[in-house]
Amino acid sequence: MGTRERIIDVALEMFNENGERAVTTNHIASRLGISPGNLYYHFRNKQAIIANLFDRYEQRVLEILALPEGRVIETQDKLRYLTDVFNELWAYRFMHRDMEHLLSADPELHERYRGFFSHCLRQIENIFLALSGAGILSADEQDCQDLALNTWIVVTSWFSFLQCNLLSGDESVITQDMLQGGIYQVFSLERPYLTPDHRDDVLALQRAFIPRPDWMQRR
Amino acid sequence: MGTRERIIDVALEMFNENGERAVTTNHIASRLGISPGNLYYHFRNKQAIIANLFDRYEQRVLEILALPEGRVIETQDKLRYLTDVFNELWAYRFMHRDMEHLLSADPELHERYRGFFSHCLRQIENIFLALSGAGILSADEQDCQDLALNTWIVVTSWFSFLQCNLLSGDESVITQDMLQGGIYQVFSLERPYLTPDHRDDVLALQRAFIPRPDWMQRR
DNA sequence: CTATTATTAGAGTTATTACTCTAATTCGTC
């Protein structure tokens, strides 16, 4: 693997561990065992590394969110969407953590991010509309729009939420439970919209695949 | 007003404008027209200023979230809760923006924040339970727990969401619309749970008080 | 008025960070 790729990989790893703010270019070079000069040979500056990571992230998420071609959407699809998105989000979790700063430091990236967001939001909305069309949900257009935005917010905030509210200082371990907690939480958004015909089936399916993690049942 | 209070006020102002990361103690002192030494006479370090701001924030929010004493909860209560909380959140918006870093830099604050969170979450849950008890919502215990967590996430992420996705670079102006957008969004969480008896009334009330802002109707 | 304490100024320190520059080394190709 080339030096350029290794820089990106290690940068991602370190950003996720400690946040972009705490990771300097020298740290990255040092962990790689290369010189800072070498790093700057491959990247004009720190922002360029970040922009590159955003490229990867954006591409992966857009792939995941594409609607199934030539067939009707099913409940399993929703589950797959969420699992894949959450996994991807976990892999790039520093991004939403430090998003506001990253964007304010790089107007071009900010512009791209806005495009990414509105694409995603439309896509999420389409998924809800498709679920309604398939008779799984009973939600009108406005419901779907609101569901989509709530979904975006919960999904993109989930790992920050975990970090701030549940994990204590050191342990930065993500358990499968925590991922599932996020998925459960997103499903809870659509739960009241399930049609009587599908309600029991879907709920049973969800309970099987995404049981409510223990730690979510406080008291 | 004493120097100590002026430092806190100006720090809050500047943190909100540019984020805690971009505001140095020297900047704060400079805008106040005092020396850095003077600032450090009043505060041991930057974290102490932040911890102090958190004190204020925590106290105000807990006051706001208290349940009404000696009477049944009404729809207007919920509206007041949200308006007040959002105003307070706006006043301290740097906090949730940079929360993850602030907490990782100050374990003691992290501990306090976790307490604050669980208190708030319980309180929010109680509000939903009270609304259910009053026959306004039809939501069981688990629904209320899930609603509470979704509410917390949407509320605490709202201003970051705006900054990243809707505002372009310079304009950091918050319009009343944007606050209302957040309130609308939180109401959309409970909308499907409204009982038939109250549904029309509540929706009419909400439409009057928190119309969906124009910019939320994309396309 | 004096002694003590609280407050402030402002220069200075230490550490860090993003980034540059030059010289060396490796690599691919003929």
Next chain:
DNA sequence: GACGAATTAGAGTAATAACTCTAATAATAG
């Protein structure tokens, strides 16, 4: 193996940030 280009090392720089130190000034009490 020679030659140009790509890659790398590593010392160095300029800027910045958090914080310290000392001395001066104000405020207060007796």
